[in-house]
Amino acid sequence: MSETPVIETFPTVDAWAEAIAARLAETLGAAVRDKDSAVFAGPGGTTPAPVYRRLAATDLDWARIAVTLVDERYVPETSPESNARLIRDVLLQDKAAAARFIPLYTPEVTVDRAAIVAAHALADAGGRFDAVLLGMGEDGHICSMFPDSPTLKTLLTPTLKPTVLGVPHGRDGAAPTIERLSINLPYLMSAGRVILGLKGAAKRRVFEEQAKGDPKIQPIAALIAANVPLEVLWTEEG
Numbered sequence: 001m002s003e004t005p006v007i008e009t010f011p012t013v014d015a016w017a018e019a020i021a022a023r024l025a026e027t028l029g030a031a032v033r034d035k036d037s038a039v040f041a042g043p044g045g046t047t048p049a050p051v052y053r054r055l056a057a058t059d060l061d062w063a064r065i066a067v068t069l070v071d072e073r074y075v076p077e078t079s080p081e082s083n084a085r086l087i088r089d090v091l092l093q094d095k096a097a098a099a100r101f102i103p104l105y106t107p108e109v110t111v112d113r114a115a116i117v118a119a120h121a122l123a124d125a126g127g128r129f130d131a132v133l134l135g136m137g138e139d140g141h142i143c144s145m146f147p148d149s150p151t152l153k154t155l156l157t158p159t160l161k162p163t164v165l166g167v168p169h170g171r172d173g174a175a176p177t178i179e180r181l182s183i184n185l186p187y188l189m190s191a192g193r194v195i196l197g198l199k200g201a202a203k204r205r206v207f208e209e210q211a212k213g214d215p216k217i218q219p220i221a222a223l224i225a226a227n228v229p230l231e232v233l234w235t236e237e238g
């Protein structure tokens with residue numbers, strides 16, 4: 001029986017970001033010591049910047065760490081919508097400038113072709129993440145797994161191998177409005193550590209509701225049902 005993870009509460013964004021960065025650094029450092037390399041995957045969006053800033057300033061053997069994204073919009077890095085742009089501007093700075101970045105976006109003919117290229121690049125880097133940071137939208141999407149969307153079934157199939165999939169526009173104006181690339185559930189099931197960082201009262205409510213929802217149409221419920229070892233860290237400060 002899968003259990004809803006406990007939500008750990010932090011009084012400020014600073015304390016929340018510090019705790020997340022420390023946990024990610026601990027796991028990445030241990031992976032480098034054990035096997036000489038590590039892979040970190042993180043989100044885009046408005047939430048992770050304070051965590052990325054702290055992580056970038058952390059003493060790790062960054063030259064042995066590969067950094068990638070859990071999802072991406074099908075846009076080049078010159079676009080303000082690019083998640084890679086956030087990673088380059090905020091995480092791959094300071095000490096973390098020595099890390100190797102594996103983008104999900106490449107300028108292929110279609111988003112599905114770009115997903116195949118990204119899937120190969122991640123497979124070449126080991127096909128498994130040591131540490132993952134996730135964000136969640138107020139509609140309950142994580143990575144580019146949107147509740148009740150057409151590609152959700154494939155993204156959430158636990159028996160597939162870890163891979164990257166193309167995510168088309170939602171129909172009739174539904175999210176996502178830009179084509180996307182997303183890792184699938186098996187990447188989260190096989191990860192060494194998975195932290196979900198939430199800010200604000202609205203996201204806590206959404207998480208609590210969706211955690212009890214239908215794992216066929218709600219990604220949060222699907223992660224819990226698949227026993228993804230989720231650590232949920234929340235601060236009310238938005």
Ligand SMILES: O=C1O[C@H](COP(=O)(O)O)[C@@H](O)[C@H](O)[C@H]1O
Binds near residue numbers: 134141
């Ligand atoms: O579209 C996205 O949104 C989510 C959540 O973003 P936030 O702005 O509410 O933090 C993010 O986790 C994901 O990587 C991004 O592509």
